[in-house]
Amino acid sequence: MNHRLLFLGPPGAGKGTQAQRLSEHHQLLHLSTGDLLRAEVKAASDLGKQVEAVMARGELVSDALVLAIVGERLKTHAKGWLLDGFPRNLAQAEALDDLLGGLEQPLQRVLLMELDDETLVSRLLNRGRTDDTEEVIRHRLNVYREQTAPLIQHYEALRLLSRVPSHGSVEEVAREVEMVLGSPS
Ligand code: B4P
Numbered sequence: 001m002n003h004r005l006l007f008l009g010p011p012g013a014g015k016g017t018q019a020q021r022l023s024e025h026h027q028l029l030h031l032s033t034g035d036l037l038r039a040e041v042k043a044a045s046d047l048g049k050q051v052e053a054v055m056a057r058g059e060l061v062s063d064a065l066v067l068a069i070v071g072e073r074l075k076t077h078a079k080g081w082l083l084d085g086f087p088r089n090l091a092q093a094e095a096l097d098d099l100l101g102g103l104e105q106p107l108q109r110v111l112l113m114e115l116d117d118e119t120l121v122s123r124l125l126n127r128g129r130t131d132d133t134e135e136v137i138r139h140r141l142n143v144y145r146e147q148t149a150p151l152i153q154h155y156e157a158l159r160l161l162s163r164v165p166s167h168g169s170v171e172e173v174a175r176e177v178e179m180v181l182g183s184p185s
Helices: 015-026 033-042 046-057 063-075 090-103 117-127 134-148 150-157 170-182
Strands: 004-008 029-032 081-084 109-114 161-165
Touching: 004 015, 004 150, 015 029, 015 081, 015 170, 029 033, 029 063, 033 046, 033 063, 046 063, 046 134, 063 090, 090 150, 109 150, 109 170, 117 134, 134 150, 150 161, 161 170
Parallel strands: 004 081, 004 109, 029 081, 109 161
Antiparallel strands: none
16 A cells, blocks of 8 residues: 555545544554644644634645644654645645655655535534634635645646545545555556
């Protein structure tokens, strides 16, 4: 199985859920920029104070901050990793390509988790995080369409993208993920 992976998809598609599961099964480093940023907010660090309001509005945190967080962690893990929620725009994707080129660890597969908007909204309302109000969720979906969705073409052009239908139960989607990873890209 490829062991340098990226999960892409709209908020609530289940990237975090599946990434956690897969990284445990295959002993990969699970790198979730959302979790790392929330940990900074919780710790009330300088960085956390800078990003708290941005996240509460459903906007993207600045590229420089996110890149600093990711760059440090990837350097210390040469074995295998799974990126979840990063990159989220073309600038981050290009910076990631440079970073991985420098480390001689190119990305091997991008899994695009696809789900309709109404199911996304209802899953997130159920999750109930502080940034999971209907207004903020709808804004995050717009941010996804404008800034993150262009990455689909970026990774398609690099022949790295595979699509994962994500409307089933957690177990059903996990089977889809394993199936996609077992097939050639
Ligand atoms: P993230 O933490 O990445 O979260 P997400 O996109 O909202 O959710 P995800 O797709 O991981 O869904 P999950 O598995 O939790 O981003 C939050 C914020 O952080 C962003 O808005 C931004 O401000 C900031 N940020 C993060 N990365 C950034 C970056 N690179 N650059 C700039 N800013 C960044 O699933 C959602 C819910 O559905 C859960 O409750 C789960 O239990 C449920 N669920 C999952 N799979 C299911 C299934 N199959 N059936 C039913 N329910 C399911």
